[in-house]
Amino acid sequence: MKKRLLIVIxxxxxxxxxxxxxxxxxxxxxxxxxxxxxxxxTKPSSPAPTASSPTAGQTISASELATWxxxxxxxxxxxxxxxxxxxxxxTHTDPMVEAFGKKYPGVKLVVYATQSGGLGPKIAAEQESGxxxxxxxxxxxxxxxxxxTQGRLAYFSPPAAQVAGVKWVADPLHDQxxxxxxxxxxxxxxxxxxxxxxxxxxxxxxxxWMDLATPWWKGKITxxxxxxxxxxxxxxxxxxxxxxEEAWSKIGAQGLILERDRNLQARAVATGEYYIGLxxxxxxxxxxPNTPTKYITFKEGTVVSEIGIGLLKGSPHPNASKxxxxxxxxxxxxxTGSTGRGSPMRAGARVDMPDLDLTGQKLLLTTPEEDxxxxxxxxxxxxxxxxx
Numbered sequence: 561m562k563k564r565l566l567i568v569i570x571x572x573x574x575x576x577x578x579x580x581x582x583x584x585x586x587x588x589x590x591x592x593x594x595x596x597x598x599x600x601x602t603k604p605s606s607p608a609p610t611a612s613s614p615t616a617g618q619t620i621s622a623s624e625l626a627t628w629x630x631x632x633x634x635x636x637x638x639x640x641x642x643x644x645x646x647x648x649x650x651t652h653t654d655p656m657v658e659a660f661g662k663k664y665p666g667v668k669l670v671v672y673a674t675q676s677g678g679l680g681p682k683i684a685a686e687q688e689s690g691x692x693x694x695x696x697x698x699x700x701x702x703x704x705x706x707x708x709t710q711g712r713l714a715y716f717s718p719p720a721a722q723v724a725g726v727k728w729v730a731d732p733l734h735d736q737x738x739x740x741x742x743x744x745x746x747x748x749x750x751x752x753x754x755x756x757x758x759x760x761x762x763x764x765x766x767x768x769w770m771d772l773a774t775p776w777w778k779g780k781i782t783x784x785x786x787x788x789x790x791x792x793x794x795x796x797x798x799x800x801x802x803x804x805e806e807a808w809s810k811i812g813a814q815g816l817i818l819e820r821d822r823n824l825q826a827r828a829v830a831t832g833e834y835y836i837g838l839x840x841x842x843x844x845x846x847x848x849p850n851t852p853t854k855y856i857t858f859k860e861g862t863v864v865s866e867i868g869i870g871l872l873k874g875s876p877h878p879n880a881s882k883x884x885x886x887x888x889x890x891x892x893x894x895x896t897g898s899t900g901r902g903s904p905m906r907a908g909a910r911v912d913m914p915d916l917d918l919t920g921q922k923l924l925l926t927t928p929e930e931d932x933x934x935x936x937x938x939x940x941x942x943x944x945x946x947x948x
Contacts, residue, residue, distance in 0.1 A: 635879035642880035701866035704743035720889035743868035751791035773810035783838035792839035812945030842915035
């Protein structure tokens with residue numbers, strides 16, 4: 561009897577032990593909440609667009625662009641607006657605001673316009689305080705390159721600039737190989753010259769920069785000031801790069817009259833005070849209508865000032881920002897050209913004056929290294945060749 565009782569007790573103990581061991585093995589690790597230190601310290605990621613953007617250099621189809629645009633618009637409507645920092649005049653920004661709002665109801669384009677030099681400090685103050693207001697910024701490419709090196713921009717490559725078969729007067733994404741957070745170029749301002757056609761007959765019209773070194777042009781030339789940043793600075797940089805410093809000496813000997821107000825310079829040519837104004841853009845003709853004037857370029861190529869658009873780091877409305885940047889490479893190209901802001905980058909985009917169409921022209925672009933060294937040095941080096 562005792563023997564049977566001992567056997568029953570031993571069997572019970574064995575069954576309980578087996579049951580306990582089996583339960584501990586079958587409980588999956590994932591059934592309990594994660595409590596590891598890595599899970600506890602994981603930070604939430606920043607909002608991502610609902611549609612992934614193509615990387616720079618990747619060619620996409622029109623249908624892929626349409627899908628990206630549809631999904632990004634849906635996300636942008638939840639954000640409600642995009643704030644655009646710019647130096648552009650209302651004649652350009654107002655049509656852009658109206659057209660963007662019509663295409664994307666529910667996404668308001670808010671413009672904050674400031675004078676040259678005011679954008680950098682405002683962006684820096686917002687980012688350093690963590691109180692971001694601005695989303696995107698448009699300004700000269702040299703300034704945007706500076707913002708990029710300062711860590712002020714975020715990466716975005718507009719899909720509309722990567723659609724197969726679309727032609728551009730120059731690659732709008734050319735800075736992608738130079739900067740991680742690069743700024744695509746949506747417009748350029750050509751820097752040629754305006755002549756008085758009554759005073760400059762067809763046989764005297766300069767075809768080359770060096771034509772201006774002939775004695776006939778002495779005392780007849782006004783130019784934007786090449787000793788400060790701007791179109792004249794770049795034009796004279798290119799003159800030296802192509803022909804050497806001797807060209808500065810020859811052209812400078814003509815007694816150049818320096819001017820910093822572009823409209824005053826254009827009017828001085830229109831009235832016959834001077835025969836030619838260097839480093840002027842086609843838009844200056846709008847300030848001197850019904851005058852015997854003409855915009856010309858030179859055979860060496862067209863000097864241009866590039867205007868880009870950048871996505872600000874910490875943008876409060878990232879999807880709306882990307883939608884607007886992309887728009888600047890779609891219908892925004894026609895608005896840019898038709899409001900006189902500058903020459904659009906897309907070949908065949910609408911322009912309000914033929915001289916703004918740069919399709920087929922040789923554009924003289926500068927690299928960041930040239931801007932920081934050669935172009936900057938030219939501002940000081942040329943001073944000794946200018947009239948005292």
